[in-house]
Amino acid sequence: MTYEITIDPTGDTIEVEAGQTLLDAALRAGIYLPHACGHGLCGSCKVTVLEGEVLHGDASPFALMDIEREEGKCLACCATPLSDLTIEADVEEEPDAHNHPVRDFVGVVSKIDTLTPRIKSIFLAIEHDGIDFQAGHYINLLIPGMEDTPRAFSIASPPSERNLIELNVALVDGGKGTTWLHNELKIGDEIRFSGPYGRFFVRESAPEPMIFLAGGSGLSSPKSMILELFEHGETRSITFIYGARNQAELYYRELFEELAAEHPNFTYLPVLSSEPADSGWEGLRGFVHEAAREHFGGKFAGHKAYMCGPPPMIDACITTLIQGRLFERDMYMENFYTQASKDAAPKSPLFKSI
Amino acid sequence: MAKKLNMRKRYELLTRGLGWEPTYQSKEKVFSNESYEGIKITDWSKWEDPFRLTIDAYWKYQAEKDKKLYAVMDSFAQNNAHLNLADATYVNALKLFIQGVTPLEYQAHRGFARLARQFSGEGAQIACQMQSLDELRHTQTQIHTISHYNKHFNGMHDPFHMHDRVWYLSVPKSYFDDAKSAGPFEFITSVSFAFEYLLTNLLFVPFMSGAAFNGDMATVTFGFSAQSDESRHMTLGLELIKFLLEQHEDNIPIVQGWIDKHFWRAYRVLALVSAMQDYMLPESPMSWKEAWEIYFVENAGALFNDLARYGLRMPKYHEQATAEAEHLSHQVWGTLYNYAHAASMHFWLPDEKKMDWLSEKYPNTFDKYYRPRYEMWAQMAKEGKRFQNGGLPQLCQVCQVPMLFTEVSKDDPMQISYRSSEFNGEKFHTCSDGCKDIFDHEPEKYVHAWLPVHQIFQGNCGGAAIPDILNWYHFKPEDGGDYAGSADETRWKAMHGETTGAASSDTESAEEKAAA
Numbered sequence: 001m002t003y004e005i006t007i008d009p010t011g012d013t014i015e016v017e018a019g020q021t022l023l024d025a026a027l028r029a030g031i032y033l034p035h036a037c038g039h040g041l042c043g044s045c046k047v048t049v050l051e052g053e054v055l056h057g058d059a060s061p062f063a064l065m066d067i068e069r070e071e072g073k074c075l076a077c078c079a080t081p082l083s084d085l086t087i088e089a090d091v092e093e094e095p096d097a098h099n100h101p102v103r104d105f106v107g108v109v110s111k112i113d114t115l116t117p118r119i120k121s122i123f124l125a126i127e128h129d130g131i132d133f134q135a136g137h138y139i140n141l142l143i144p145g146m147e148d149t150p151r152a153f154s155i156a157s158p159p160s161e162r163n164l165i166e167l168n169v170a171l172v173d174g175g176k177g178t179t180w181l182h183n184e185l186k187i188g189d190e191i192r193f194s195g196p197y198g199r200f201f202v203r204e205s206a207p208e209p210m211i212f213l214a215g216g217s218g219l220s221s222p223k224s225m226i227l228e229l230f231e232h233g234e235t236r237s238i239t240f241i242y243g244a245r246n247q248a249e250l251y252y253r254e255l256f257e258e259l260a261a262e263h264p265n266f267t268y269l270p271v272l273s274s275e276p277a278d279s280g281w282e283g284l285r286g287f288v289h290e291a292a293r294e295h296f297g298g299k300f301a302g303h304k305a306y307m308c309g310p311p312p313m314i315d316a317c318i319t320t321l322i323q324g325r326l327f328e329r330d331m332y333m334e335n336f337y338t339q340a341s342k343d344a345a346p347k348s349p350l351f352k353s354i
Numbered sequence: 355m356a357k358k359l360n361m362r363k364r365y366e367l368l369t370r371g372l373g374w375e376p377t378y379q380s381k382e383k384v385f386s387n388e389s390y391e392g393i394k395i396t397d398w399s400k401w402e403d404p405f406r407l408t409i410d411a412y413w414k415y416q417a418e419k420d421k422k423l424y425a426v427m428d429s430f431a432q433n434n435a436h437l438n439l440a441d442a443t444y445v446n447a448l449k450l451f452i453q454g455v456t457p458l459e460y461q462a463h464r465g466f467a468r469l470a471r472q473f474s475g476e477g478a479q480i481a482c483q484m485q486s487l488d489e490l491r492h493t494q495t496q497i498h499t500i501s502h503y504n505k506h507f508n509g510m511h512d513p514f515h516m517h518d519r520v521w522y523l524s525v526p527k528s529y530f531d532d533a534k535s536a537g538p539f540e541f542i543t544s545v546s547f548a549f550e551y552l553l554t555n556l557l558f559v560p561f562m563s564g565a566a567f568n569g570d571m572a573t574v575t576f577g578f579s580a581q582s583d584e585s586r587h588m589t590l591g592l593e594l595i596k597f598l599l600e601q602h603e604d605n606i607p608i609v610q611g612w613i614d615k616h617f618w619r620a621y622r623v624l625a626l627v628s629a630m631q632d633y634m635l636p637e638s639p640m641s642w643k644e645a646w647e648i649y650f651v652e653n654a655g656a657l658f659n660d661l662a663r664y665g666l667r668m669p670k671y672h673e674q675a676t677a678e679a680e681h682l683s684h685q686v687w688g689t690l691y692n693y694a695h696a697a698s699m700h701f702w703l704p705d706e707k708k709m710d711w712l713s714e715k716y717p718n719t720f721d722k723y724y725r726p727r728y729e730m731w732a733q734m735a736k737e738g739k740r741f742q743n744g745g746l747p748q749l750c751q752v753c754q755v756p757m758l759f760t761e762v763s764k765d766d767p768m769q770i771s772y773r774s775s776e777f778n779g780e781k782f783h784t785c786s787d788g789c790k791d792i793f794d795h796e797p798e799k800y801v802h803a804w805l806p807v808h809q810i811f812q813g814n815c816g817g818a819a820i821p822d823i824l825n826w827y828h829f830k831p832e833d834g835g836d837y838a839g840s841a842d843e844t845r846w847k848a849m850h851g852e853t854t855g856a857a858s859s860d861t862e863s864a865e866e867k868a869a870a
Contacts (some may be wrong), residue, residue: 042582060578062419092362348661
């Protein structure tokens with residue numbers, strides 16, 4: 001049995017299974033709720049149930065008082081739903097987040113490009129009104145025969161192209177889904193997907209100059225975001241540092257070089273980590289975080305940073321940014337909560353979403 | 355209808371504006387302690403209130419917590435639930451708690467009250483004000499919880515007096531005195547981060563799960579009641595560190611120095627807890643070493659991986675503390691056994707069952723180094739030559755623990771570790787590199803340490819003979835010594851309808867003591 005939770009004040013809706021805690025459901029949906037002990041003793045995760053009913057589970061009588069129970073409070077780490085719920089939680093309203101309802105779609109493959117030896121670009125045409133999404137959102141693709149585990153792909157095209165979305169698919173060694181997409185999918189095929197999902201988006205109302213740091217197939221979201229910003233006549237300074245292993249793996253270089261030529265407030269810095277020394281490559285060499293440190297002289301305070309790419313790259317970039325005095329409140333990245341991240345090494349509570 | 359504000363905005367409206375801009379005096383004069391430590395705060399508004407609690411709501415919550423706790427304590431007393439303890443030896447853990455820990459709660463109450471006055475940021479003021487009240491509540495509820503045991507067992511009659519005078523209690527007392535006599539930022543780094551965040555589980559889990567394993571439901575309930583506050587304190591510790599590190603890069607080396615110092619200071623205080631955990635509990639939930647692995651090595655390891663992004667590293671000498679986990683409790687317990695005649699609680703030799711448990715938990719060290727020692731002392735006691743140390747131990751100038759720690763990290767665990775420093779032509783002794791570093795950084799401070807052994811020799815502790823000193827401590831003759839043959843043991847057996855051949859001279863019944 002699945003229930004729906006609406007979270008005030010953001011209005012996000014998430015699904016929760018009977019027996020699943022509200023906290024678990026929220027974290028898995030990528031919504032951070034304050035929490036600490038995780039088993040009903042500390043009261044950090046207190047939320048108010050505005051509509052609907054919950055079971056309090058193991059909430060300690062010292063962490064959740066009788067008076068609070070009467071006022072409709074519950075501990076999200078212990079409470080499980082008995083009905084659809086509306087809860088009020090201590091989450092920040094994001095004035096720049098667009099809420100688009102998740103819908104089911106059928107896309108028709110209209111074009112397949114080979115971007116690099118391991119990345120293909122797949123264009124899906126969508127009939128009627130198309131899809132409303134925000135740059136940075138992703139969709140869940142239902143691959144025939146593997147519908148139980150939808151594959152998440154960020155949309156690489158800007159939201160202005162509502163009837164034709166682009167997905168960049170990197171071939172994962174031994175990955176059934178990406179292998180099928182690379183080898184079996186043909187132009188004219190129909191494929192089902194749902195979306196949009198995600199909480200990775202540009203803080204358009206923030207006045208600070210922007211830094212985009214991306215690597216590998218993490219180019220999709222920054223590409224959608226940057227294209228959209230310039231479609232709207234962006235005037236803030238934007239720096240985009242993109243890392244690949246070598247020239248063969250570097251894609252959409254011309255697109256960004258043209259954009260940089262057109263817009264003096266846009267800087268594009270491709271950086272290669274294992275390009276042969278004698279290849280004639282005159283651009284930057286090394287990793288994304290090294291190129292960023294070099295370019296900004298190790299000082300990042302006063303910026304907003306957006307990151308997308310393989311976990312080790314993100315990790316190195318976060319450290320570099322913090323050392324350069326840019327902190328969690330000014331950095332953004334896509335967080336996918338998976339079963340694997342739940343079983344990962346113990347995470348300290350120092351950061352909310354890093 | 356106007357849009358409803360979110361919780362953060364509502365809290366901001368309820369609490370902001372409390373930070374008045376003074377006009378009669380300069381801000382620097384009003385908050386005169388805020389800058390001398392070298393900490394740079396550029397923007398107090400970046401302080402994020404970890405718990406959005408108003409004082410109004412705070413009173414309501416705490417009142418209900420107290421109501422629940424006192425209901426459990428009443429029923430515990432009415433049902434004479436102390437009779438359900440696993441064994442009366444367990445009560446010695448409570449004696450250590452009331453003498454060693456409860457007065458620290460009171461010290462913390464005073465320290466946070468000062469911070470609530472001295473920080474100019476109103477978010478930090480309110481957090482410190484609430485924590486100050488929490489600590490006072492903990493002091494009171496601990497006294498009330500344990501007062502039931504004071505009716506039936508010895509040694510718990512004057513903990514605050516003892517805390518200020520007794521040799522083994524100068525260990526926790528001097529740690530808090532050190533923090534309280536430092537500036538406000540050092541105090542809060544010490545107490546909220548090094549103690550409450552890094553090490554609080556190592557203090558609370560042994561006592562509270564020890565209570566649960568040994569039938570002490572009143573103390574367990576106190577534990578739940580305190581834990582709901584403790585998580586707020588831990589969050590404060592973490593928020594503070596993050597705030598200091600993000601405010602200015604010049605703060606990083608200062609904070610690192612404080613973390614190094616107070617980690618080591620707090621760790622040395624926990625040496626007493628390690629002995630309690632491994633030896634005093636009739637039923638042991640986990641060993642000191644296991645607790646250290648989980649609560650320090652794993653949890654703090656994960657935290658410092660994240661703090662490393664700010665340029666902080668693990669506290670200095672943490673490897674040494676981890677290496678010592680194999681030895682710590684045995685060395686401390688052995689020393690306490692040596693001085694049982696000068697304590698207000700009982701110590702004893704572990705029995706076969708306990709030694710087997712210790713062998714299992716400490717396969718690398720217990721049988722090799724410590725079992726033979728206990729077996730020898732047991733043999734001596736059997737021959738009427740109970741081993742005790744008649745002299746007074748040399749104390750470390752910083753942690754004030756007798757010189758009992760050994761060169762574990764130099765792979766020489768049977769060699770006592772001694773360090774010394776010269777200052778103003780005098781020599782000062784410390785127990786470890788950790789304590790020596792602390793002394794050398796601020797020798798002017800530590801030369802003033804009130805060392806119980808020195809004070810006895812200087813004639814400041816009631817006299818020259820041990821009975822005079824114990825009298826000055828407010829110890830009664832029946833409070834210390836071995837558990838076997840003690841008044842506590844006699845009473846415990848009487849409560850269970852057993853008689854002992856070796857009834858002590860103190861034969862007052864529990865009822866008589868309660869009436870006294």
